[in-house]
Amino acid sequence: MTGWGVDLRLDDFAWDARGDPVSAARAVAEGAARRAGGQDYDGGFPAEDVAALARAGLLAAPVPRRDGGAGLGEETNGSILRAVLTRIGCGSLALGRLYEGHVNAVQLVARYGTGAGRTRLLADAVQGHLFGVWNTEPPGNGLLIDAADGAPVLRGVKSFASGAGFVTRALVTAQHAGDAPAGGSQMIVVALEPGERADPSAWRAHGMRASASGTVDFTGLGADRFTPVGAPDDYQAQPHFSSGAWRFLAVQLGGLEAVLDAWRGHLAATGRGEDPHQLARLGEGVIAAETARLWVARAAAAASELEGDGDGIVAYVNLARFAVERAGLDLLERAQRSVGLQGFLRDHPLERLARDLATYLRQPGPDRALTEGARHVLRAPQASGDLWLDEA
Numbered sequence: 001m002t003g004w005g006v007d008l009r010l011d012d013f014a015w016d017a018r019g020d021p022v023s024a025a026r027a028v029a030e031g032a033a034r035r036a037g038g039q040d041y042d043g044g045f046p047a048e049d050v051a052a053l054a055r056a057g058l059l060a061a062p063v064p065r066r067d068g069g070a071g072l073g074e075e076t077n078g079s080i081l082r083a084v085l086t087r088i089g090c091g092s093l094a095l096g097r098l099y100e101g102h103v104n105a106v107q108l109v110a111r112y113g114t115g116a117g118r119t120r121l122l123a124d125a126v127q128g129h130l131f132g133v134w135n136t137e138p139p140g141n142g143l144l145i146d147a148a149d150g151a152p153v154l155r156g157v158k159s160f161a162s163g164a165g166f167v168t169r170a171l172v173t174a175q176h177a178g179d180a181p182a183g184g185s186q187m188i189v190v191a192l193e194p195g196e197r198a199d200p201s202a203w204r205a206h207g208m209r210a211s212a213s214g215t216v217d218f219t220g221l222g223a224d225r226f227t228p229v230g231a232p233d234d235y236q237a238q239p240h241f242s243s244g245a246w247r248f249l250a251v252q253l254g255g256l257e258a259v260l261d262a263w264r265g266h267l268a269a270t271g272r273g274e275d276p277h278q279l280a281r282l283g284e285g286v287i288a289a290e291t292a293r294l295w296v297a298r299a300a301a302a303a304s305e306l307e308g309d310g311d312g313i314v315a316y317v318n319l320a321r322f323a324v325e326r327a328g329l330d331l332l333e334r335a336q337r338s339v340g341l342q343g344f345l346r347d348h349p350l351e352r353l354a355r356d357l358a359t360y361l362r363q364p365g366p367d368r369a370l371t372e373g374a375r376h377v378l379r380a381p382q383a384s385g386d387l388w389l390d391e392a
């Protein structure tokens, strides 16, 4: 059993994701959208929807083909993974957050893992284990690998850890105790039982309640419980580290689309849509969502450019972060103004969708992302028209 109420074996997969991952994601997202309201409470979690991801083969899909998966994310311009993430995010931003973390972890294991540990972890993903990437930690109590007494033992906690208590393979960053606080960050994957070590009470959030982004205390777990992945600092190796942000942008885009649809539904249901002010606001909202979509598509394509200019790729994705955040905030402002107080009542579809999106738009260092993108442009020798990728 993997903890999702289904006894998964390789042969049991419908392998929808191997054939058409986007249709599989769309089907999972439809169920997730129906259930998301019922999961919107402190301690909520989309367990049925994660089980649906597993059954559809979407937990296995990011594993490379040669390792038994579908190689989702290996396509040349990231377009299939992008569509999968957006579709799931549109159904439920909490589920999208969890799935994005799973994909990120599996890709990190595939890229940096070696030997028997890599083989075993990728087999775990194929078998339906939910992975997560937990990097954030509270000041002064971050995760350490302490080998002072011989055998390595973990000490410390991770915070804002999505899927805390549900993720059974947690890719975490940890410093060797002697090197802290300035040493390199070592990736390890910790095997956890459902509910183990998690404090869900640390996640009392405005939105994204069902993402279970609580605190996990690893103190006392020994080396038999974790597998090292890669070398120190591989986690932050560029351009992968910063350009990987395009994946959460793709999930956020799904959240924008869900808000836009709830807003359109309200205008249709109330017969207020033809009012010229409402039409103008709706037009601006559509432009915001489409702006986000275009940035996400180009960011995903840029991040897939293995031979590209790494600094340029990072700068583009950093700027895309700001563009998508701005688009999300513009969309929320217009949707809430357009729907009015109804949109703040708990039984209105816009209410939870707006809270979830506003919360998930909070990502690390947004000012730094904008200014580093701007600095790249400031120093670039090219003319503005030649700054980025292609241009057919």
Ligand SMILES: Cc1cc2nc3c(=O)[nH]c(=O)nc-3n(C[C@H](O)[C@H](O)[C@H](O)COP(=O)(O)OP(=O)(O)OC[C@H]3O[C@@H](n4cnc5c(N)ncnc54)[C@H](O)[C@@H]3O)c2cc1C
Pocket (backbone or CB within 6 Å): 097, 101, 132, 133, 134, 135, 136, 159, 160, 161, 162, 163, 208, 211, 213, 359, 360, 361, 362, 363, 364, 365, 366, 367, 368
């Ligand atoms: C729903 C959800 C799920 C999450 N799940 C995970 C997870 O599974 N794993 C994980 O590792 N993390 C997770 N996180 C945490 C996430 O990665 C970020 O750590 C978090 O979102 C940071 O948000 P923040 O607004 O506090 O960012 P900050 O970076 O603290 O930014 C807040 C503000 O301060 C500014 N700022 C930042 N640094 C400085 C500075 N040095 N000096 C001055 N100003 C500064 C920023 O520009 C911004 O204006 C999750 C977050 C959310 C919302």
